[in-house]
Amino acid sequence: MATANPVNLKAFITPDRVILGLETEDRSAALERLIEPLIAGDIVVDKAQFLEDLERREAEYTTMTDNGIAIPHARSQAVRRLGISVGLVSGKGIQFDPESDTRCHLLFCIAVPAFAPTSHMPLLQAVAKFGRDTKRVEKILVSKTQAVAARYLASYKS
Amino acid sequence: MKEQVQQLLELQELEFISKESAIVHSDGDADEDLETRICKKRRKIPADLLARYDRLTQFGPSIVAVKGGMCVGCNLSIPQGDLNRIINGSVEPVCPHCNRFLNIDVS
Numbered sequence: 001m002a003t004a005n006p007v008n009l010k011a012f013i014t015p016d017r018v019i020l021g022l023e024t025e026d027r028s029a030a031l032e033r034l035i036e037p038l039i040a041g042d043i044v045v046d047k048a049q050f051l052e053d054l055e056r057r058e059a060e061y062t063t064m065t066d067n068g069i070a071i072p073h074a075r076s077q078a079v080r081r082l083g084i085s086v087g088l089v090s091g092k093g094i095q096f097d098p099e100s101d102t103r104c105h106l107l108f109c110i111a112v113p114a115f116a117p118t119s120h121m122p123l124l125q126a127v128a129k130f131g132r133d134t135k136r137v138e139k140i141l142v143s144k145t146q147a148v149a150a151r152y153l154a155s156y157k158s
Numbered sequence: 159m160k161e162q163v164q165q166l167l168e169l170q171e172l173e174f175i176s177k178e179s180a181i182v183h184s185d186g187d188a189d190e191d192l193e194t195r196i197c198k199k200r201r202k203i204p205a206d207l208l209a210r211y212d213r214l215t216q217f218g219p220s221i222v223a224v225k226g227g228m229c230v231g232c233n234l235s236i237p238q239g240d241l242n243r244i245i246n247g248s249v250e251p252v253c254p255h256c257n258r259f260l261n262i263d264v265s
Binding site for chain 2: 005057060065075077117
């Protein structure tokens with residue numbers, strides 16, 4: 001497999017792909033909300049199919065990290081092109097991984113087209129690197145508007 | 159052959175998940191259970207087929223889709239006659255240009 005190159009998040013993250021104040025404790029409900037901007041952006045064409053693919057991928061191995069960041073992603077026939085949406089969770093967080101006590105406060109949902117199964121690797125690497133930087137995560141979580149959050153993410157150079 | 163390609167496809171998916179997990183989880187280690195499943199899956203696949211799969215994997219996904227009559231791996235058009243022969247099972251589901259395994263969704 002080709003080595004993943006650094007990616008500029010600016011190319012993928014726009015204010016309309018950011019959801020502020022996600023108020024749910026349920027994983028499926030959160031995933032459904034995260035799919036909505038991808039549908040609006042014509043990236044995902046079948047919500048139910050993509051949700052099923054995301055859940056199947058989560059069942060294989062969790063995409064949640066120890067510091068409460070989840071990066072749900074899946075290869076799917078319902079995806080037309082590579083895309084990402086971001087969810088900032090308010091309240092006590094989401095019980096994303098049933099086997100973990102850690103609550104999830106930040107989600108990045110990556111839609112991967114089935115015909116390009118490894119196209120997301122650089123994006124995944126960039127987002128995972130961002131998620132490991134606790135200061136940056138704390139800063140984005142207090143974003144007041146979608147534009148501020150999108151700009152902050154877009155300015156990140158992996 | 160279709161069943162073997164299906165097995166290779168499952169193996170490829172598990173290996174992708176393993177790589178993704180190594181990226182997502184900071185310790186860089188994939189789950190042991192995942193690695194065990196990959197090993198088990200590899201044992202079920204004939205050695206010659208596995209060798210071809212591993213060789214192709216060095217250059218990207220070994221099993222690719224066909225979109226609009228084109229191999230997604232090399233972006234070259236596959237002649238309709240070849241596609242028909244692949245679909246009816248008279249030849250191996252392999253791209254005539256790049257040799258990648260083809261995952262053709264007949265439906």
